[in-house]
Structures are given as C-alpha cells and as structure tokens.
Amino acid sequence: ETGVTQSPTHLIKTRGQQVTLRCSSQSGHNTVSWYQQALGQGPQFIFQYYREEENGRGNFPPRFSGLQFPNYSSELNVNALELNDSALYLCASSLARGSDTGELFFGEGSRLTVL
C-alpha cells in the first residue's frame, strides 16, 4: 500500500461528456503527477502539480486539466471525451518536485471507459 488513493475506481462515460478523477496523495507528499495508461502501453505523463501550480505537462491537449488543493490532493478533469481517452488513469505522489530519489508512489488507478 502506497497511501495514494484514487476515486472512482471504474467509470463509464459517453463521447463528449466530461469526467473528474480524484486523488489523495501520500501523507507528507506535496507533488502529484497524473499518468494515462492505455491498454497494452506504458504510462504516459499528463502533468504534474506542485504546491497547487502546474509544474510540467506532457503531450496532452488542453481539454485535459487539473487542480491541486491546499491539502495536496488533486483532480484530473477531461472535457469533450473521445473514445481513445479510454485508459487507466494513474495518480502518483512524491515528496518534492523533482526529488532526488525520483521515486513515485502510485495509486491503484481509475479505469475510464468511453463509449
């Protein structure tokens, strides 16, 4: 157990809808990263939040957005869902932005299916 919790665990949406995924980071961690893992692929970096500010973004369109709250929990929002947004969305927390250990602690993920 990493102490990183994500909700919901599974959800089904239709094309064009919007979705919000939530993540509570491990106690003491102030950095949260989000990854998308499509079926049969490795996780792809979406973005990272450090002290409530976006700190780095991968190659994802603006309809992917996020928030980090003062308690370091985070949300991932995806607007105008497309079929290829179907994936496992992973949240990871770490002690500090670009920490020397580099180790990330992952939650169990939210599996999104877009029909």
Add this chain to the structure above:
Amino acid sequence: AQSVAQPEDQVNVAEGNPLTVKCTYSVSGNPYLFWYVQYPNRGLQFLLKYITGDNLVKGSYGFEAEFNKSQTSFHLKKPSALVSDSALYFCAVRDGGKLIFGQGTELSVKP
C-alpha cells in the same frame, strides 16, 4: 530526449529458474533508472532504482538490477523465479520531475 526500451513484450520462465527482463536506455547526462511492477488491474509498485554508486542494485521481493553504462542497459534479474512474480514490468527513466516508461514486459512464471 530521455527514453527507455524494453525489447521483449513477454518473457516466459519456469518456477525456480533465474529470470531477466531487459531494458535499454538513451539519456543525456547521468541516468536515473527505475523498475516498477504492475499486477492485473492494479497500480504500479516500485521495485528498485539506480541513481549512482554500485552497478548492482537490490530491490524488493528479491529482485535486483544491473546497470551497465557501456551497453546502456538496466536489466532486471532474480535468481529464482516464483509463480507469484508473474506480472507486467516497466522500466523507467527520470526526465526532470517526471518518469518516462517503457512499453512493459509481461513476465509469466509457470510451475
């Protein structure tokens, strides 16, 4: 740009035999390398990392990895495989504050 490659989609070994899961990397500067394991419908679990120092890194569940700078490799190894080691294994390299993952290698250990 930093990248890692896992040349094998699947590795099959018999229980009790040694296992190796391969990873090669391409980085500018000194690499920070990681191995993670993913069980079905679960998140990723950290196994081990190489930052600096000894080329042989020991990690969780009896796994170890050998860093080879001349071959730009970071292969995951275990002397004696268990059926419970069957899972998806990812090699990753740190790029700034994020990790870049390989495509993954499915390890199947048969009794």
